[in-house]
Amino acid sequence: MxxxxxxxxxxxxxxxxxxxxxxxxxxxxxxxxxxxxxxxxxxxxxxxxxxxxxxxxxxxxxxxxxxxxxxxxxxxxxxxxxxxxxxxxxxxxxxxxxxxxxxxxxxxxxxxxxxxxxxxxxxxxxxxxxxxxxxxxxxxxxxxxxxxxxxxxxxxxxxxxxxxxxxxxxxxxxxxxxxxxxxxxxFEQSLAERAAWLVAAAPSKRWTAAGIGRELGLGASTLRRKLGEEGTSLRQVLAAARMRLAHDILVRGEGNISDAAGIAGYASRSHFARRFASVYGTTPAAVRLGQRA
The missing domain is CATH 2.60.120.10 (Jelly Rolls)
Incomplete structure (x- = not known):
């Protein structure tokens, strides 16, 4: 041996x-x-x-x-x-x-x-x-x-x-x-987690229910129904996955706030900042500043 x-x-x-x-x-x-x-x-x-x-x-x-x-x-x-x-x-x-x-x-x-x-x-x-x-x-x-x-x-x-x-x-x-x-x-993953993983792999792609469903072997209506059974929706999955990517970009110091807002799908930095704070309890600027300190 x-x-x-x-x-x-x-x-x-x-x-x-x-x-x-x-x-x-x-x-x-x-x-x-x-x-x-x-x-x-x-x-x-x-x-x-x-x-x-x-x-x-x-x-x-x-x-x-x-x-x-x-x-x-x-x-x-x-x-x-x-x-x-x-x-x-x-x-x-x-x-x-x-x-x-x-x-x-x-x-x-x-x-x-x-x-x-x-x-x-x-x-x-x-x-x-x-x-x-x-x-x-x-x-x-x-x-x-x-x-x-x-x-x-x-x-x-x-x-x-x-x-x-x-x-x-x-x-x-x-x-x-x-x-x-x-x-x-x-390990066991929910459908929402699998969908979020796809979005995270190509965040700039214009993901639709049909596109995600095709990748996961589901029809668009079936995808929406199963996500609903898990207590979420495709819109929520997309928003959460992109917001998490934005947070990680700032944590790693790989981009500025505008870059993070774009990844999250926000054209307005102020709207992005408000949503970011509601999710993470702090501002994008504070997270990015913490990495530069």
């Missing part, structure tokens, strides 16, 4: 790659390019040439780890790039464009994929992190998560079914990810 002893000077990403090296080597020695199953919930993917994949849809929620090369995900105009040692999450049913880029060192793009088919009730009942305000699939690594991922992958690969130990190890990973905003998509 791979040792989980930490080597001095290793980054979390390097340590994770070290732990998963036996799985990567087994895949390279026994299999060619493509998607390959190691166990019921553990897969690897490999390619030897740069490839672009349009509208890739995961049938289950997944945790992915880049083992070699680089990977890009795109949702509209928003994109993220991942390199070896990075961890990402994929929500069930959401279409992305993907680019796989083999490493110059070994000529391979490789990733390890863990299917999340069931989340234990006790994990679901934990307080979760707020979903990210923009397009974000990246999971930040810490020592505990590296250990948990290493244990889970090793346990899953040791059997062709998710036995009790493997299930326990994966539950440990999910417990840690419950606190990570980018991993919110692994």
């Amino acid at each position: 791979t040792s989980l002893i930490e080597i001095p000077g290793q980054t979390h990403a390097q340590r994770l790659l070290h732990l998963l090296k036996p799985l990567a080597m087994a895949s390279r020695n026994a299999r060619g390019p493509g998607l390959h199953s190691h166990a019921s919930q553990l897969f690897s993917y490999c390619c030897v040439e740069r490839e672009r994949l349009a509208s890739v849809v995961s049938e289950t929620s997944r945790i992915g780890i880049v083992l070699s090369g680089e990977k890009e995900f795109w949702l509209g105009d928003a994109g993220q790039r991942f390199v070896a040692g990075d961890v990402f999450v994929l929500p069930k049913g959401q279409a992305f464009d993907a680019v796989n880029i083999p490493s110059e060192a070994n000529g391979l793009y490789e990733s390890l994929l863990v299917d999340v088919t069931e989340v234990p009730r006790w994990v679901m009942e934990m307080r979760g992190a707020r979903a990210p305000s923009g397009f974000d699939l990246r999971v930040p690594l810490g020592g505990e998560l590296v250990d948990a991922l290493g244990h889970a992958a090793i346990s899953l690969s040791a059997s062709d079914h998710a036995d009790a130990l493997a299930g326990h190890r994966l539950a440990e990973v999910l417990m840690l990810l419950r606190k990570v905003p980018a991993a919110a998509c692994l």
